[in-house]
Amino acid sequence: MxxxxxxxxxxxxxxxxxxxxxxxxxxxxxxxxxxxxxxxxxxxxxxxxxxxxxxxxxxxxxxxxxxxxxxxxxxxxxxxxxxxxxxxxxxxxxxxxxxxxxxxxxxxxxxxxxxxxxxxxxxxxxxxxxxxxxxxxxxxxxxxxxxxxxxxxxxxxxxxxxxxxxxxxxxxxxxxxxxxxxxxxxxxxxxxxxxxxxxxxxxxxxxxxxxxxxxxxxxxxxxxxxxxxxxxxxxxxxxxxxxxxxxxxxxxxxxxxxxxxxxxxxxxxxxxxxxxxxxxxxxxxxxxxxxxxxxxxxxxxxxxxxxxxxxxxxxEMKKQKAQAHSSQSPLAQEQADSSPNSEPAISKKLKALKSDVRSVQRFTLPPGKNADWAGKHYVNWLSNAFKPFIYAEHAENEIIRIRVRPLRKPVLELSYARELSSAHRSVYRITGGCFALTAEAPDGRLEFTQLPESQDCLAAIHDYMPALPWLLYKYGQAKIHLIVMYAYGRRLKRLASNRPMKSK
Missing domain, CATH: 3.40.50.720 (NAD(P)-binding Rossmann-like Domain)
Incomplete structure (x- = not known):
């Protein structure tokens, strides 16, 4: 009806x-x-x-x-x-x-x-x-x-x-x-x-x-x-x-x-x-x-x-019969497996994903602070939190280069996208660095997004393609990123609770 x-x-x-x-x-x-x-x-x-x-x-x-x-x-x-x-x-x-x-x-x-x-x-x-x-x-x-x-x-x-x-x-x-x-x-x-x-x-x-x-x-x-x-x-x-x-x-x-x-x-x-x-x-x-x-x-x-x-x-029975009859027709079988929720389609979807990364962590912002503050604060915090091993270098045109000792070249280069950023959103494009394949993934970015009517903020890496071999990235760089974000979350939590902190 x-x-x-x-x-x-x-x-x-x-x-x-x-x-x-x-x-x-x-x-x-x-x-x-x-x-x-x-x-x-x-x-x-x-x-x-x-x-x-x-x-x-x-x-x-x-x-x-x-x-x-x-x-x-x-x-x-x-x-x-x-x-x-x-x-x-x-x-x-x-x-x-x-x-x-x-x-x-x-x-x-x-x-x-x-x-x-x-x-x-x-x-x-x-x-x-x-x-x-x-x-x-x-x-x-x-x-x-x-x-x-x-x-x-x-x-x-x-x-x-x-x-x-x-x-x-x-x-x-x-x-x-x-x-x-x-x-x-x-x-x-x-x-x-x-x-x-x-x-x-x-x-x-x-x-x-x-x-x-x-x-x-x-x-x-x-x-x-x-x-x-x-x-x-x-x-x-x-x-x-x-x-x-x-x-x-x-x-x-x-x-x-x-x-x-x-x-x-x-x-x-x-x-x-x-x-x-x-x-x-x-x-x-x-x-x-x-x-x-x-x-x-x-x-x-x-x-x-x-x-x-x-x-x-x-x-469901009709579909199974159609798949059985179409086993001799590759084109028909492809059409039968094209349902977005079928097991073959899900399997193919996962296998077809390029070697990209999406990583999202949620934080609570201190009272009165917003996502744009969080993005800038994160970069400044990174410059001090893990010295002398990891630090951020500020360059011209709002470019930040992340360096890891003893490597001579920056591992990541982030460019602040002022035209995309606002109080509720801070966007840094991933524009270079020896750890990023920017030619294959030109839309790679780090974003800080504040949820509406909330002090919750989501720090997210989107469309990032690592240059390291996949296993080395997955069990090395990716794990380090989680440790860094966990440490930053603790930093914001201490700020929000107004507990005494070191100057850094």
């Missing part, structure tokens, strides 16, 4: 223009088919091809770790969907948590949306348990809440659709559940399998997202969505087994064993730890839609779990 067919902002001039991030992903690709019937779409993906453009859809490549690319990608849009998540690594070496990566992405997106005059952001988030303190939430759900706050901190109204288990043939959560049933004839059922959840069909989620477009009464609020069934995870496993025609022996176990569960779930299903661990950690929380967060025409899905799971399993 289609819920919403929206009207253009100005019928006399043009149709509504919607920017869709994650357009090549699982949710995004299905949502794109819905949206293009009623609007002009800017379909945004990290790597795309302009040859895919058509009369209603313009594809744009964007790395939202770049504030400048984010600003350009959202240009011309009226409404923007935020379907970005950073659980999988975006570089060959990723140092930092997915929470910090997500915070940077959300800040860049929200600031670009505000500067482009976006009228509404629609964000698909996770179900947040009612009445549970934020500090008691899983890492994944705390991150989803932080992203929600960041998106709403730049003046653009945000509509947040909160969903629990989305039942569909691909995605992240449901395929893990179906693989467990298929591969485990005997299951030990920890106490978390008795936790209640509110599964919702993919179709109902798409209905909720499209029904939120342009509705004034849902701007600036969050909305819970769920299907007609509230079930425990154990019930989901049993019913999925029945649909598959598989009889499974389930042995109750009185303890939660979340840490052990996430390990064996990852091993059994083959899901990357970067995805499975945060998701499994959330299983301890009940995820049921709250009546106070319901909105008529959006919150209540009509498709039962059994019907949604049956459809998902049928689609």
């Amino acid at each position: 289609r819920i919403n067919s929206f009207e253009p902002i100005n019928r006399r001039e043009r149709r509504k223009v919607i920017a869709l991030t994650g357009a090549s992903g699982y949710i995004g690709s299905h949502l794109l088919k819905r949206l293009e019937e009623d609007a002009d779409i800017i379909a945004i993906s990290r790597n795309t091809d302009a040859s895919k453009n058509c009369s209603q859809v313009e594809w744009r490549s964007c790395d939202f770790f770049s504030q400048e690319q984010a600003l350009e990608a959202l240009r011309g849009a009226d409404i923007a969907f935020y379907l970005i998540h950073s659980m999988l690594p975006s570089a060959k070496l990723t140092q930092g948590s997915f929470e910090d990566m997500d915070a940077i992405l959300a800040a860049h997106f929200a600031r670009a949306a505000a500067q482009n005059g976006i009228r509404q952001i629609i964000y698909l988030s996770g179900m947040i348990p009612a009445g549970l303190p934020e500090n008691d939430l899983s890492r994944h759900l705390r991150s989803r809440l932080e992203v929600e706050r960041i998106l709403g901190s730049f003046g653009v109204p945000v509509t947040t659709i909160r969903a629990g288990l989305i039942v569909g043939p691909e995605g992240s959560s449901y395929p893990i559940l179906s693989k467990l049933v298929r591969r485990l004839p005997i299951m030990v059922m920890p106490s978390w399998t008795r936790t209640k959840t509110h599964p919702v069909a993919l179709t109902d989620v798409l209905d909720a997202l499209t029904a939120s477009i342009g509705r004034a009464e849902v701007m600036g609020r969050f909305i819970d969505v769920g299907g007609p069934d509230i079930m425990s995870y154990g019930q989901l496993l049993r019913e999925t087994g029945e649909l598959m025609g598989l009889k499974r022996i389930m042995i109750p176990f009185p303890f939660p064993t979340i840490k052990l569960s996430r390990l064996w779930i990852s091993l059994i299903t083959g899901a990357p730890k970067a995805i499975s661990y945060p998701l499994v950690e959330s299983l301890a929380h009940p995820m049921v839609a709250s009546k106070e967060n319901e909105v008529d025409g959006i919150s209540k899905g009509s498709i039962s779990y059994r019907e949604a799971a049956k459809q998902a399993l049928e689609q």
